[in-house]
Amino acid sequence: MALVVLVGAVGCSKGSGAAAAAKAPVEEAQVIESGEVDPAWLSYDPATKTVNFHVIAGLTGLNGALNFNGFRDGGLTLTVPKGWTVAIRVTNHDGMLPHSAEVIPATKPVPTGPVPPAFDGAFTVPLAQGLSPLGEDGMRFVADRVGSFLIFCGVPGHGAAGMWVRLRVSGAAPVPSATATPAGKS
Numbered sequence: 001m002a003l004v005v006l007v008g009a010v011g012c013s014k015g016s017g018a019a020a021a022a023k024a025p026v027e028e029a030q031v032i033e034s035g036e037v038d039p040a041w042l043s044y045d046p047a048t049k050t051v052n053f054h055v056i057a058g059l060t061g062l063n064g065a066l067n068f069n070g071f072r073d074g075g076l077t078l079t080v081p082k083g084w085t086v087a088i089r090v091t092n093h094d095g096m097l098p099h100s101a102e103v104i105p106a107t108k109p110v111p112t113g114p115v116p117p118a119f120d121g122a123f124t125v126p127l128a129q130g131l132s133p134l135g136e137d138g139m140r141f142v143a144d145r146v147g148s149f150l151i152f153c154g155v156p157g158h159g160a161a162g163m164w165v166r167l168r169v170s171g172a173a174p175v176p177s178a179t180a181t182p183a184g185k186s
């Protein structure tokens with residue numbers, strides 16, 4: 001009798017578990033593809049005027065994984081006040097392709113490979129070869145002039161294919177922010 005109840009319970013549990021497992025990936029994909037900005041990517045300290053930002057290459061499957069944090073073609077903008085120190089941690093979340101990140105002046109068309117960085121040290125190593133899948137590097141620089149810049153992937157072809165987001169150095173913004181922005185222009 002006890003055995004029958006146990007089997008029934010297991011069967012029932014397994015059934016609902018399978019249903020939940022089948023449903024969960026769909027919900028997760030919808031959330032990711034909506035291009036939401038995760039507050040966990042950004043932190044900052046007004047006292048030291050330092051901003052920390054986490055760039056995640058190939059976070060989603062968007063654009064064949066040629067995206068940063070699930071955004072492509074400038075769909076994400078990191079704004080930092082002029083004079084702040086910017087520390088960007090770069091993680092290659094793509095299990096297939098190498099990726100890198102470099103801050104360059106906003107130019108159109110987007111370069112097909114590495115160009116001189118907009119700020120000293122504003123790139124990951126190796127830049128053209130890229131970080132191996134699941135690799136990580138960081139960059140640190142002082143945003144010492146206002147302007148519009150791109151954070152783009154220096155692996156040949158990736159940036160031009162849409163793997164870039166925006167960095168805006170502002171003379172008016174009191175604190176850093178990360179926001180979704182219209183994609184497709186540079």
Ligand SMILES: [Cu+2]
Pocket residue numbers: 057066098099100153154155158159163
């Ligand atoms: Cu790339």
